[in-house]
Amino acid sequence: MDAEKAWQQWEPTNKRPWSIRLAAHLYRRAGFGGSYEELLGSRKVGMLSTVDQLFEAEAAPFQSQMDNLKKQVRSGGSVEQLPNYWLYRMVKSDKQLLEKSTLFWHGHFATSATKVDHAGLMLEQNDLLRDHALGKFLPLVQGISRDPAMLTYLDSRVSRKTRPNENYARELMELFCLGPGNYSEQDIKELARAFTGWEIRHDRFRFNRHQHDSGQKNILGAVGAFNGDQAVEIVLQQPAASLFIARKLLHFFVTDLPLEREIVEPLATTLRRSDFDLSLAIRKILTSRLFYESIGQKVRSPVELAIGFLRSLEATGNFVKLARLLRESGQLPFFPPNVKGWPGGRSWINSATLLGRINLISELLTDEKTRLKSGDLASWLGKYEIPGSDAVEFFESLLLARPLPAEARDRIGALIGGNGGSRNDRLKKSLVAIASLPEFQLG
Amino acid sequence: MFHSLSRRQFVNVSAGTAAGIGFFQSVPTLFARTAMAAGSPERILVVVQLSGGNDGLNTVVPFADENYYRNRFTLAIEKEAARRIDDQAGFHPSLDGFAQLLESGRLSVVQGVGYPNPNRSHFESMDLWHTAHQAESRIPNGWLGRFLSGKKGDPSEVPAIHFGAEKQPLALAAESVTYPSIRSLEQFRLNVGQDAELKKLIRENLHQERKPADELLSFIQSSADSAIRTGERVEQVLKKKAARAVYPGTPLANKLKTVSRMIQADMPTRVYYVTLDGFDTHANQADAHAGLLSQLGDAVRAFIEDLVSQGNDQRVLLFAFSEFGRRVRQNASQGTDHGTAGPVFLAGGQLRPGLFGKQPRLDQLDQGDLKFLIDYRQVYATILEKWFDVSSSEILGGRFQTLGLFSSSG
Numbered sequence: 001m002d003a004e005k006a007w008q009q010w011e012p013t014n015k016r017p018w019s020i021r022l023a024a025h026l027y028r029r030a031g032f033g034g035s036y037e038e039l040l041g042s043r044k045v046g047m048l049s050t051v052d053q054l055f056e057a058e059a060a061p062f063q064s065q066m067d068n069l070k071k072q073v074r075s076g077g078s079v080e081q082l083p084n085y086w087l088y089r090m091v092k093s094d095k096q097l098l099e100k101s102t103l104f105w106h107g108h109f110a111t112s113a114t115k116v117d118h119a120g121l122m123l124e125q126n127d128l129l130r131d132h133a134l135g136k137f138l139p140l141v142q143g144i145s146r147d148p149a150m151l152t153y154l155d156s157r158v159s160r161k162t163r164p165n166e167n168y169a170r171e172l173m174e175l176f177c178l179g180p181g182n183y184s185e186q187d188i189k190e191l192a193r194a195f196t197g198w199e200i201r202h203d204r205f206r207f208n209r210h211q212h213d214s215g216q217k218n219i220l221g222a223v224g225a226f227n228g229d230q231a232v233e234i235v236l237q238q239p240a241a242s243l244f245i246a247r248k249l250l251h252f253f254v255t256d257l258p259l260e261r262e263i264v265e266p267l268a269t270t271l272r273r274s275d276f277d278l279s280l281a282i283r284k285i286l287t288s289r290l291f292y293e294s295i296g297q298k299v300r301s302p303v304e305l306a307i308g309f310l311r312s313l314e315a316t317g318n319f320v321k322l323a324r325l326l327r328e329s330g331q332l333p334f335f336p337p338n339v340k341g342w343p344g345g346r347s348w349i350n351s352a353t354l355l356g357r358i359n360l361i362s363e364l365l366t367d368e369k370t371r372l373k374s375g376d377l378a379s380w381l382g383k384y385e386i387p388g389s390d391a392v393e394f395f396e397s398l399l400l401a402r403p404l405p406a407e408a409r410d411r412i413g414a415l416i417g418g419n420g421g422s423r424n425d426r427l428k429k430s431l432v433a434i435a436s437l438p439e440f441q442l443g
Numbered sequence: 444m445f446h447s448l449s450r451r452q453f454v455n456v457s458a459g460t461a462a463g464i465g466f467f468q469s470v471p472t473l474f475a476r477t478a479m480a481a482g483s484p485e486r487i488l489v490v491v492q493l494s495g496g497n498d499g500l501n502t503v504v505p506f507a508d509e510n511y512y513r514n515r516f517t518l519a520i521e522k523e524a525a526r527r528i529d530d531q532a533g534f535h536p537s538l539d540g541f542a543q544l545l546e547s548g549r550l551s552v553v554q555g556v557g558y559p560n561p562n563r564s565h566f567e568s569m570d571l572w573h574t575a576h577q578a579e580s581r582i583p584n585g586w587l588g589r590f591l592s593g594k595k596g597d598p599s600e601v602p603a604i605h606f607g608a609e610k611q612p613l614a615l616a617a618e619s620v621t622y623p624s625i626r627s628l629e630q631f632r633l634n635v636g637q638d639a640e641l642k643k644l645i646r647e648n649l650h651q652e653r654k655p656a657d658e659l660l661s662f663i664q665s666s667a668d669s670a671i672r673t674g675e676r677v678e679q680v681l682k683k684k685a686a687r688a689v690y691p692g693t694p695l696a697n698k699l700k701t702v703s704r705m706i707q708a709d710m711p712t713r714v715y716y717v718t719l720d721g722f723d724t725h726a727n728q729a730d731a732h733a734g735l736l737s738q739l740g741d742a743v744r745a746f747i748e749d750l751v752s753q754g755n756d757q758r759v760l761l762f763a764f765s766e767f768g769r770r771v772r773q774n775a776s777q778g779t780d781h782g783t784a785g786p787v788f789l790a791g792g793q794l795r796p797g798l799f800g801k802q803p804r805l806d807q808l809d810q811g812d813l814k815f816l817i818d819y820r821q822v823y824a825t826i827l828e829k830w831f832d833v834s835s836s837e838i839l840g841g842r843f844q845t846l847g848l849f850s851s852s853g
Contacts (some may be wrong), residue, residue: 167581178591328626343620352601352631358634407648420640429641441667442663
């Protein structure tokens with residue numbers, strides 16, 4: 001697809017109207033997956049209205065419920081509780097795009113609780129990411145640059161005038177804003193000077209003017225007595241910045257396949273012209289033809305897989321167990337493997353993680369704490385008046401981005417229509433069978 | 444000769460025939476490579492990381508040097524108690540396991556291993572050992588990750604596995620792959636209940652031809668196939684009676700026992716990584732250190748003996764290292780502080796046994812610490828070049844002289 005067509009707004013046609021399948025794609029990518037009810041609602045209102053809804057703010061009662069949960073985690077003091085809280089929030093939140101984008105930035109500004117070892121600081125960083133996830137990129141980077149969890153993670157708690165710590169300056173350019181090859185070692189040294197005197201005292205950021213190097217710096221060709229905030233602005237003014245962020249957003253929301261520069265360029269332009277307005281960029285993605293031509297082009301991350309499954313079933317689960325299963329599948333939120341975050345794509349898949357993913361769904365289905373809003377699987381199908389003979393098609397439209405081979409559809413259909421065990425047991429087994437399909441791993 | 448058809452090959456031959464388990468008959472050619480690859484007698488490395496900074500001087504004791512007794516006034520191991528290696532040095536008495544391995548010709552000790560400008564931070568020194576990258580800038584991948592990335596093979600197989608609940612070691616980090624960290628073999632089991640019908644259905648659906656099959660879907664399909672095969676191999680091993688060798692009930696022994704089972708199951712894994720933590724003995728070192736060393740020695744001995752009885756000792760090399768040694772002079776708390784160079788250990792069937800290199804002099808210290816004599820990257824280069832038969836200079840970012848650690852057949 002050429003770049004011009006790719007970035008045209010998607011329009012329904014007679015041949016390809018706005019459908020359950022397309023709405024499911026939007027919910028899978030912009031969030032963790034939709035319930036059938038949400039998909040029906042979306043089909044009714046169309047693509048643009050659905051995207052509008054995705055950008056609506058969180059409701060106050062939900063926020064205060066989450067604040068209470070955070071308080072509990074904080075007072076418990078254990079970083080092991082952190083994932084349970086966030087996984088719960090991902091399942092429960094109506095504002096799926098917000099949680100999904102927060103997860104994106106968590107992977108981007110990867111910080112692990114293993115090293116930070118402070119539940120409160122990790123929660124504060126998580127809130128920071130959520131606050132800016134759909135805002136502007138500059139305040140997000142400025143915020144993360146003084147975030148105590150980040151500074152702890154990158155050993156930049158103390159950076160003195162006489163001995164600037166270069167870690168953060170390096171990662172800021174290499175991993176957060178520009179990518180390798182777009183700065184020199186000298187730029188790192190100069191940028192590090194701008195962050196001197198940025199410290200943590202009593203778990204808070206503190207600017208120590210005695211340790212700040214207020215002299216003239218030459219950062220990426222700009223000369224002046226820059227402070228840290230100004231230095232971040234200079235970094236973001238680099239042409240590489242908008243391309244870097246645009247590409248990363250596209251790989252997260254659209255495809256694991258390689259992207260030509262011509263495809264990335266228009267999104268980078270949108271970012272540059274809007275002061276890096278992330279909402280604008282993400283909206284452009286979610287309404288584009290490119291987006292609706294990319295169904296099933298991503299390996300789903302373990303979190304997407306698990307949270308998506310619970311949301312599709314309108315279920316809630318055992319979050320302690322879920323956290324364990326996710327760790328075994330290779331993606332536990334708050335515990336990224338290193339400063340580069342989760343590499344994603346095909347790296348999600350190996351023998352251990354693949355079995356882990358199938359076992360995860362199987363365990364969710366058999367765990368007694370997994371509760372469906374409708375009671376059990378049979379009454380859930382009943383709610384949407386799906387007869388047994390249509391169950392496989394229903395599961396397929398809800399859970400799979402890729403079409404099933406006809407033979408597989410027949411086999412699973414025969415399993416549901418068979419007579420071993422209760423109907424509910426047979427439905428459970430059919431869902432395990434679906435989760436074991438290669439198609440289920442893609443989204 | 445019947446014996447030359449190892450059990451490993453035998454398992455694969457029977458699995459490949461039509462008389463094998465039913466579903467293998469319907470395996471499309473796309474999957475044949477995986478089954479073939481499993482039969483090749485690939486060499487294996489098992490890394491044992493001793494975290495915290497092992498006290499090398501009390502591990503390989505220089506009992507002939509009076510400076511040792513002067514500096515270790517209460518912590519020194521008496522000459523009579525040490526398990527003699529030669530007329531200069533002996534093992535800590537708790538390292539009986541290593542002493543026995545040495546006797547049977549299956550252990551080498553490289554002395555005085557370290558690097559220039561020693562870093563005494565656990566975290567930073569461990570990073571250096573993991574990345575083999577001495578420059579000031581950090582890199583996000585490790586020497587083993589880089590080695591494995593250069594290997595051709597089915598990307599969905601698992602060339603490296605880390606056993607343990609701790610964070611995955613940076614040594615295994617690679618540019619575009621993530622290797623599994625697992626806590627038990629259960630993670631290689633398809634756990635969907637005891638329903639044979641369901642398992643059969645899962646396999647049939649998996650092997651169903653996809654039209655059109657794009658590359659991404661084929662990748663997942665073949666990964667799923669190798670995952671289920673891996674699971675079956677593991678399942679067979681779990682069903683077998685436990686190894687003949689008797690393992691102690693310690694955490695390290697349990698991990699190595701699992702590794703042994705994986706090797707026996709013919710996993711296509713080339714690198715296993717396990718950790719034993721607790722070597723940061725700043726205070727009251729004697730008992731803690733003795734406990735750790737007996738855990739280490741007994742576990743490694745049981746592991747190597749197990750491999751010998753399996754017939755796998757010739758293709759497995761175990762390598763144990765720590766991020767640094769301890770200061771020569773003990774501290775005021777009956778312990779020792781962070782130091783520099785120390786010994787590393789190699790065990791297996793193809794080694795030239797005994798002490799390699801020299802004990803750094805105790806009367807020529809650098810700010811109270813031993814001066815290293817052998818760069819740790821020389822040990823890595825030896826493992827890469829002589830054990831794995833790959834060029835090491837790109838992986839290690841430079842040429843390092845290899846050491847003559849292996850017997851001529853190695």
